[in-house]
Amino acid sequence: MAEIHPTAVVDPAAELASDVRVEAFAVVGAGVELGQGVVVGPHAVLSGRTRVGSGTRISSHACLGCAPQHREHVGETTRLEIGCENEIREHVTISLGTVGGGGCTFIGDHNLFMNASHVGHDCRIGSNCEIASFSGLAGHVVVEDFAVLGAYTGIHQHCRVGENVMAASGAKLSLDAPPFTLVAGDRARLVGLNDIGLRRRGVSGDRQLALKRAFRTIFRSGLRLEEATRQLTPDCAGHPEIEHLLGFLQKSERGFCR
Numbered sequence: 001m002a003e004i005h006p007t008a009v010v011d012p013a014a015e016l017a018s019d020v021r022v023e024a025f026a027v028v029g030a031g032v033e034l035g036q037g038v039v040v041g042p043h044a045v046l047s048g049r050t051r052v053g054s055g056t057r058i059s060s061h062a063c064l065g066c067a068p069q070h071r072e073h074v075g076e077t078t079r080l081e082i083g084c085e086n087e088i089r090e091h092v093t094i095s096l097g098t099v100g101g102g103g104c105t106f107i108g109d110h111n112l113f114m115n116a117s118h119v120g121h122d123c124r125i126g127s128n129c130e131i132a133s134f135s136g137l138a139g140h141v142v143v144e145d146f147a148v149l150g151a152y153t154g155i156h157q158h159c160r161v162g163e164n165v166m167a168a169s170g171a172k173l174s175l176d177a178p179p180f181t182l183v184a185g186d187r188a189r190l191v192g193l194n195d196i197g198l199r200r201r202g203v204s205g206d207r208q209l210a211l212k213r214a215f216r217t218i219f220r221s222g223l224r225l226e227e228a229t230r231q232l233t234p235d236c237a238g239h240p241e242i243e244h245l246l247g248f249l250q251k252s253e254r255g256f257c258r
Helices: 195-200 205-220 225-234 240-250
Strands: 049-052 065-067 078-084 093-095 104-107 181-184 190-195
Touching: 049 065, 065 078, 078 093, 093 104, 190 195, 190 205, 195 205, 205 225, 205 240, 225 240
Parallel strands: 049 078, 065 093, 078 104
Antiparallel strands: 181 190
């Protein structure tokens, strides 16, 4: 049976797995679903159609499933989906989706959201990401797997942050951040490849060298993206990182950091 502190408020319409723990003064609203082993810390508030996957830990004063900060949202039923084994620290806020944005804010697995970070409506966050303290993601932002956002990072709505990106503390992104890169500054610019992140993931030396050559061709040769793509296409076989990088850039609608 779920362990619920006497001062917590849990709506009868909420669905809690048998080993969920809800601590003092927390609020769990109707429509919330909590998976196995979820811990809800003191004074946390979970509302709306919010589903939290197994093993996720929610610290004190976090607010999940709050109404979108969007003038056109007038109470429509939308969702927040949070995966498994996430760490959501103090004062983190994650909004529901909006009807116009697809109706769902999505969080993957094994992410760390440090204190006071904010994820806006309709964002899609992958897995194994780290969102550091006081970072703010506006609506419709996409963050791919293994990205790291330093403290006070700010991301403009509809921007994308590619796989394995490292954004330096205080970075302000108004354009897409290409996968496997380091970005820094206001407005953010490319610094280089995220070599440390690639090594930590176990990407082989040969694949790292191929990615470095691709980086120089795309960003440092002066070639247009179409020309660089034609030049790199023969090198893509056996190098999924290069294929992903090119595909990401080709789909960019806002443009990308250089």
